[in-house]
Amino acid sequence: ETGVTQSPTHLIKTRGQQVTLRCSSQSGHNTVSWYQQALGQGPQFIFQYYREEENGRGNFPPRFSGLQFPNYSSELNVNALLLGDSALYLCASSTWTGMTDTQYFGPGTRLTVL
Amino acid sequence: AQRVTQPEKLLSVFKGAPVELKCNYSYSGSPELFWYVQYSRQRLQLLLRHISRESIKGFTADLNKGETSFHLKKPFAQEEDSAMYYCALLNAGGTSYGKLTFGQGTILTVHP
Numbered sequence: 001e002t003g004v005t006q007s008p009t010h011l012i013k014t015r016g017q018q019v020t021l022r023c024s025s026q027s028g029h030n031t032v033s034w035y036q037q038a039l040g041q042g043p044q045f046i047f048q049y050y051r052e053e054e055n056g057r058g059n060f061p062p063r064f065s066g067l068q069f070p071n072y073s074s075e076l077n078v079n080a081l082l083l084g085d086s087a088l089y090l091c092a093s094s095t096w097t098g099m100t101d102t103q104y105f106g107p108g109t110r111l112t113v114l
Numbered sequence: 115a116q117r118v119t120q121p122e123k124l125l126s127v128f129k130g131a132p133v134e135l136k137c138n139y140s141y142s143g144s145p146e147l148f149w150y151v152q153y154s155r156q157r158l159q160l161l162l163r164h165i166s167r168e169s170i171k172g173f174t175a176d177l178n179k180g181e182t183s184f185h186l187k188k189p190f191a192q193e194e195d196s197a198m199y200y201c202a203l204l205n206a207g208g209t210s211y212g213k214l215t216f217g218q219g220t221i222l223t224v225h226p
Contacts (some may be wrong), residue, residue, distance in 0.1 A: 004157075033212055042118075042200055042216030043158070056211035090158065092214075102148070103214060105158040 002027050004093050004106035012112045013081050021076040021109045023091030031055070032074040033103055034066060035090040043090055049074055050096050078111075086113045116141045118203050120217035127191050128225050135186040135220045137175075137201030146204040147184040148214070149175055153197045161186075161199070171195070191224045198222075 005024045013019050025032050031050045035043035045058035049068035063079040072093070078085055088110050092103035117140040127133050139145055149161040162170045164177045164184060175186045184201060199220050205213040 031212065033214070035214075040218075042202075042218050043214070045213035045215070048212035050212075056205070056213055058213055094212075102160055102163055104160065105150075107157045 004091055004104055006089075006091050006106040006109050008109060009107070010110045010112075012114065014114050015081055015083060017081050017113075018077065018079045019081060019111060021078075021089050021091075021111070023074045023076070023093075023106060025072045025074070025091075025093030026104050029093035029095050029104070030072050031094045031096045031101075032068055032072065033092045033094070034074070034076045035092065036060075036085075037088040037090055037108070039087075046076070081113045083113050086111060116203055116205060116215050118201050118215050118217040120199075120201055120220050122220050123218065124221050124223070126223045126225065129193055130190050133188050133191040133195070133222065133224075135199050135201075135222065137184045137186065137217060139182050139184060139201075139203050141182075141203055143206065145177065145179075145182075145184075146206060147175075147177060148202045148204070149173070149184075149186050150200045150202055150216075151197050152200070158200070191222075193224045193226055196222055196224045 033048040034046040037043040047057040048055045052068045065077045067075045088108045090108045091106045094101045094103045119138045147164045151161045173188045201217045202214045
């Protein structure tokens with residue numbers, strides 16, 4: 001069984017740029033959630049994707065957007081980067097079977113905005 | 115709005131001592147709660163989920179709806195338990211469906 005994988009591991013961008021982060025879900029999982037974890041804080045929910053559609057969203061502006069593909073992998077896109085977007089971005093996959101299931105996390109992508 | 119509070123940022127105990135990591139929550143619906151653990155240089159991983167009523171690595175957690183708490187306990191701490199622990203609450207409805215709300219985390223250090 002393959003766990004959740006994320007790429008890249010680290011990324012450095014400058015203010016105003018755009019970034020795309022990628023996530024491959026765990027085998028057998030059809031739902032992907034994204035979280036932002038600032039230094040010293042717990043993860044904050046960005047959004048969740050199921051069947052290639054956004055299924056739920058936290059308090060993040062529209063410049064945070066996502067995609068889910070038919071193979072259940074996912075991308076997180078952030079436009080017009082701000083210094084405050086510097087964080088660890090976590091992807092979690094789970095299975096929707098009519099009720100919520102446990103979310104399993106990837107190792108994260110560390111984004112630094114200069 | 116749902117909220118999870120872990121009042122202790124740091125917790126230190128000696129090996130063999132009992133340990134309790136506190137978690138309080140605020141949620142209008144029926145709560146579904148988790149404990150996640152992050153060992154040094156490893157990913158966030160599930161420790162236990164309250165509906166499973168399992169004991170993982172000797173840890174247990176009981177949901178107390180009256181006190182809105184979900185404290186994590188272990189009778190005899192081991193050095194390998196040293197890690198960051200997060201309590202999390204699942205939102206099972208509304209526009210933030212599937213959202214896990216995490217506490218700030220507690221760093222547990224078990225001394226030899």
